[in-house]
Structure formats: structure tokens, C-alpha cells
Amino acid sequence: MKRIVVFVCAALVGTALTAAPSTLLGQSSPSLKYGTGSSRPLSQFAFDGGVSPLGIQMQVATNLNSHFNLRGTGNLFNYSTNFTASGITAAAKLNLASAGASLDVYPFRSGFRISPGVLLHNQNQVTAAASVPAGTSFTLNDQTFYSANSNAGAGATPVNGNATLGLNTNKTAFSMTTGWGNMIPRSGRHWSFPFEIGVVLVGAPTLKVNLGGWVCYDQAQTECADIASTTDPIAISVQSNLSAQVAKWTKDLEPLKTYPIVSGGIAYSFGARR
Numbered sequence: 001m002k003r004i005v006v007f008v009c010a011a012l013v014g015t016a017l018t019a020a021p022s023t024l025l026g027q028s029s030p031s032l033k034y035g036t037g038s039s040r041p042l043s044q045f046a047f048d049g050g051v052s053p054l055g056i057q058m059q060v061a062t063n064l065n066s067h068f069n070l071r072g073t074g075n076l077f078n079y080s081t082n083f084t085a086s087g088i089t090a091a092a093k094l095n096l097a098s099a100g101a102s103l104d105v106y107p108f109r110s111g112f113r114i115s116p117g118v119l120l121h122n123q124n125q126v127t128a129a130a131s132v133p134a135g136t137s138f139t140l141n142d143q144t145f146y147s148a149n150s151n152a153g154a155g156a157t158p159v160n161g162n163a164t165l166g167l168n169t170n171k172t173a174f175s176m177t178t179g180w181g182n183m184i185p186r187s188g189r190h191w192s193f194p195f196e197i198g199v200v201l202v203g204a205p206t207l208k209v210n211l212g213g214w215v216c217y218d219q220a221q222t223e224c225a226d227i228a229s230t231t232d233p234i235a236i237s238v239q240s241n242l243s244a245q246v247a248k249w250t251k252d253l254e255p256l257k258t259y260p261i262v263s264g265g266i267a268y269s270f271g272a273r274r
Contacts, residue, residue, distance in 0.1 A: 041065060043272055046183035048194060050265020054124070055096035057263060061104070061183040069104040069184055071115070087138030090163070092128040097121070100175060100200075104182075111182055117175040119200050124167040130211070132159040137219070141241040141248070148214035148224050156224065161211035167256060169203025175261070183267040195264045204257040207250045211242060 041064050048059040055077030061069045077096040082089070102117030132138045132147035138159070139145070147159040177198025185192050215238050216224040225234035 044184045044269055045272060046192075046267050046269035048183055048265045048267035050194075050263050052261055052263030053259070054098055054200075054261065054263075057265065059183070059265070059267070061267075061269075063184050066109055066186060067106050069106075069182070071102045071104055071117075071183065072099070073102065074099045086140070087136060088130050088132055088159075088161075090128040090130050092126060094126050095123065097123040102175065102177070106182065109186065111180045113179055113182070113196075115175075115177045115179070115196065115198070117177070119170075119173040119175055119202070122168040122171055122173060122202060124202070126165040126167075128163045130161040130163060130209075132213075134158040135219070135221075140238065141244040143237070143241045145238060146216040146219050146221065148216050148221060151214075154214075155226075156214040157212075159211060159213040159215055159227070161209065161213075163207070163209040165253070166206040166208075167202055167259065169206055169257070170201060173200050173202045175200040177261055181267075184269045190269055192267045192269065193264070194267055196261065197263075198261045200259045200261060202257060202259045205250065205253040207246055207253065209242060209246050211238065 042062050044063045046059075046061045048057075048061070050057050050059070052075065054075035057073055057075045059071055059073045061071040063069055075096060075098045077094070079094040080092065081094075082091050084090070098119055099121040100117055100119040102115040105114045105116075106112065107114070134147055134149045137144050137146050145159075148156045150157055175198060177196045179194060179196030179198075181192050181194035181196075183192055183194055211227050213227060214224050215227055215234065216222075217234060223234060225232040227235050227238050229235035
């Protein structure tokens, strides 16, 4: 897959560079040079800061000719929160970290563009530590269970666990966006405010949930078992309902396999010294 992606990227850039041979030869061409911007490949650069669902983003771009820019993007964001769902308390952490490259195509030499690209690095995920206070109820697949009280003699501990939601099934993912604004304005202006919308094909999200500790059928805690047991009917019931619940959650999250992008930012461009 990575070899295919590298080949596609090389082909895209090669197409852009060969689209205007006179430019590459350093010849001036009215069709490629307008305003005060330079049409020489790699003669202009720009930096951009913005936000998107992928996180806080930093971008760098350079011109290939009057119709094409090459753009690299890095995204980073972390966020922690606590919440309770179905009686289970979770301390969750959102970790977004990705990087990619795009070829910005300006078919009309105006602000409108189409940008095929590749997310080359994707570590986006959500992790969580879960717990259920002793003696309280929680539900899995519409079935109610109770978290056991601590009992040193029996070795019982309240229910606890962890979960990981992966948004990076495709470590190398294709993207397609469209938008308005050129990080390197051909008018010669330094500042611009690019906007884009599109998707990244990150693949179907993966969800892994593990539970440990002791669980009971009743609040009086007369029927309890270690969730790790492979023979106790109570433990088997918990594991079965957990698998069914995870399957439901995974189905609900399936639309995220086509991860949305809506981004905006502010960019500054400048010319390279000869």
C-alpha cells in the first residue's frame, strides 16, 4: 500500500511539474505569470495555522506552477474528559496526531481548488480507563449487572476496565478536499485565509473494551463472579453481553470511516531568495 501511495504522489507531482514545461525551463510565459506572483517552481513558500476535526494544524506549501501547489500538513490535539454512561464511569483521552501531503489544483487560477492527498501518518485514537463504583449497577446490551464490593478474603474487587477507539485503521489514507483560497496568492499578496472541506478515508473505526474485577447478578451480591473466569456462568454472561454491546457501538461509529474535514486558517507567503 505505501509503495502504491508513494507512486501516486510522485505521479501527481510529476504531472504538475510537466504541465508547464516553459516554466521549468525558466522562460517567462504570460499564461503562467500574472499579478506580481512568480511562476517559477519552488519560488514561493507559505506557512499556515488553523483548526480542523483532525486537530490544530500547521501547513507549509510551495508553488509548482500557476495551477499547482504542493502542501504538507501536520495536525495535533489532545483533550481529556470524564463522563458516565450506562453506569460506567470513564476517564477518556482524545489523542489526535497525523501528517499528510496534498496537491492543490487551481483549474481556473482563482481561489477555487481541488486537492487530492494522502494522510501518511495517522495515530488518531481515544483511550479510556473505566470503573464502576462498588455496589452500583451498570448495563451491557440492555442487561443489568452490579459491581461487587471489595472483599479481601474472596479476592473480589469492583468492576474496572479500559477501552481504545482507533480512528486509524488505514495508517496511510487517501484524502480529497475542495476549498477556496490560495496559501500563495498569485496576486503577490502575503496574507490569505484558506478554507477547505472534504474527507479522509481512514477506514472503519476499531473498538476494544476490556473489563475486569467482580460482577454480581443482584444488588444484595449473593451471586457474584470474577469476570476473568472462563467457566462461571455469570462471567460468561458478562463477556457475552459485553461483546454484543461493543458490536453495537462499533456499528454506530462506522460512519467515521469517512472522516470529515472542515478547516480554516490564516497563511503567510513569501518568495525564496535566488
